[in-house]
Amino acid sequence: MSQQPTQSSQPRHLGDGEHLEVLGYQDSFNRSMSLWANFALGFTYLSPLVGVYSLFAVALTIGGPPSIWWIVIVGCGQLLVSLVFGEVVSQYPIHGGIYPWARRLWGRRYAWMAAWVYIWAMIVTITAVAEFGAGFVASLFDLELTPSVNLAITLGLLLLAFVFNFSGTKTLARVAQIGLAAELIGVIGLGLYLLIFQRKQDFSVFFDTMGLGGDAGYASAFFGAALAGLFLFYGFEACGDVAEEVSNPARRIPKAMMMTILVGGVSALFSFGGYVLAAPNLEQIVAGEDPDPIPGILEATLGPVGAKLFLVVAITAFISCVLSLQAAASRLLFSFARDGMVPGHRWLAKVSPRNKVPTNALIVACTVPAIISVIIFLNADLLVPVTSFAVLGIYVAFQMVVLAALRQRTKGWKPAGPFSLGGLGVVVNVLALAYGIFAMYLLAKPGESGDFVTDWVVLIGLGIVVVSGLLYLFIARPDKKSDAPEGDAIAVAEAIRARTGATAAVDAR
Known part of the structure; x- marks a missing residue:
């Protein structure tokens, strides 16, 4: 008869407070966020409805219908990144995401730069989403979208999201779940309806280049x-930004991240594919003759009333997206401030005793985008250069964490959280880094319009942020003013295993 392992030889996992204590912190938040709510936060930040609407015409003009396959390609690449993040957050389920992960995997100065780039990318993204959402609100109420109206609506969306966030984690979770429902209706529901009942193109259109690329071939267009x-x-990382407000985060957040990528990818495919197949004037869209084709597609397929109902769904999704972005940005600022790494850190690190949210960090996450919106109102041409570096900045911050994780693995780090890839961890980490370098190349590659600013604006924006961050880092030396732990991935993993008894269980086998 085989001997059954005793209960003492079975590895156990730390409780939330105990795990946080091993990492050097105490519980300061209400852990009222469930797996579903955490997933909703990441999904509404990723927001396939917002992304597809914003990119549909541009993608078709550049690459035609086959551009839909980039949703599959990037989805697979980002799934690899989410697996790496999952192992990291499972060992380090603490507020701030990118910043504390980079610090614990590498060091304070390295983390400073990752967080500096990331926080500016997030703040600019908050501004951009609110600006795009203003157009939907104006369309719903048949308002002429003048610069003044656009500014007023943008500021209103920022303020509304702030009020929801200020109300506490439970309100954040509820609104995120409402936004999730709106997203699923707006992308999957509408996409299926267009695919089944309003299809005007054949499925083979997704392999039709429609003449793009010309004599140079289609590769460059693709x-x-x-x-x-x-x-x-991107957006799945927001699941980890609020780790200290999630119950059982070491297990749930990795699941929420992967769910965000998978459900977001499927939703985006349904939405993008549905618009393409239902477009009555696809050739005109690809030719660039219809720069905003989705309203016309909705009007033709849903009628005036249906189009208005979709606007309500879309506005709900935009509000939820701004809400999730604000929440993630405020938690990153709080995490940065808690370690004394930013000016005004004592003020930024305060948590409301009643609502258990970092209220001052939330004020910054609302106020700075509002100021940028006013600057854009004064000069509308600044919107593109202000926002162009945002996505590249986010990818740079992501890959700084992926690189730091791979560096720790070469030193012998074996992630100690309940979510682990085991022997596949190194392979996944290498593939995620390779994908990230490829993605950054595509984002940073200068254009070929002949106009210097237009062609290099992405790198110019990123360069300004990086240089300003380096200047502050080497002049103010915030890393010297903080005693926050750094580069301790191996030591923490050993401490967790010692606390849980997992090492003894492995030795017993």
Whole structure:
């Protein structure tokens, strides 16, 4: 008869408070966020409805219907990144995501740069989403979208999201779940309806280049259309930004991240594919003669009333997206401030005793985008250069974590959280880094319009942020003013295993 292992030899997992204590922190938040709510937060941040609507015409003009395959390609690449993040957050389920992960995997200065780039990318993204959402609100109420109206609506969306966030984690979770429902209706529901009942194109159209590329071949047009996927698949990391408000985060957040990628990818495919197949004037869209084709597609397929109902769904999704972005940005600022790494850190690190949210960090996450919106109102031409570096900045921050994780693995780190890839961890990590370098190349590659600013604006924007961050880092030396732990991935993993008894269980076998 085989001997059954005793209960003492079975590895156990730390409780939430105990796990946080091993990492050097105490519980300060209400852990009222479930797996479903955490997934909803990441999904509404990723927001396939917002992404597809914003990129549909651009993708078709550059790469035609085959640009839809970038959703599959980038989705697979970002799934690899989410697996790496899952192992990291499972060992480090603490607020702030990118910043504390980079610090614990590498060091304070390295983490400073990752977080500096990331926080500016997030703040600019908050601004951009609110600006795009203003057009939907104006359309719903038949308002002429003048610069003044656009500014007023943008500021209103920012303020509304702030009020929801200020109300506490439970309100954040509820609104995120409502936004999730709106997203699923707006992308999967509408996409299926268009595919089944309003199809005007054959499925073979997704393999039809429609003459794009010309004599130079289609490859350059296809790679140019990579924006269709690259601009869409981020937001899953927000699941980890609120780790200290999630019950059982070491298990649930990795699941929520992967769910965000998988469900977001399927949703985006349904939405993008549905619009293409239902487009009555696809050739005109590909030719660039219809720069905003989705309203016309909706009007032709849903009628005036149906189009208005879709606008309500879309506005709900935009509000939820701004809400999730604000929440993630405020938690990153809080995490940064808690370690004394930013000016005004004592003020930014305060948590409301009543609502258990970092209220001052939330004020910053609302106010700075509002200021950028006013600047854009004064000069509308600044919108593109202000937002162009955002996605590249996010990918840079992502890959700084992926690189740091791979560096720790070469030193012998074996992730100690309940979510682990085991022997596949190194392979997945290498593939995620390779994908990330490829994605950053596609995003940073200068254009060929002949105008210097237009062609290099992405790198110019990123360069300004990086240089300003380096100047502050080496002049103010925030890393010297903080005693936050750094580069301790191996030591923490050993401490967790010692606390849980997992090492003894492995030795017993």
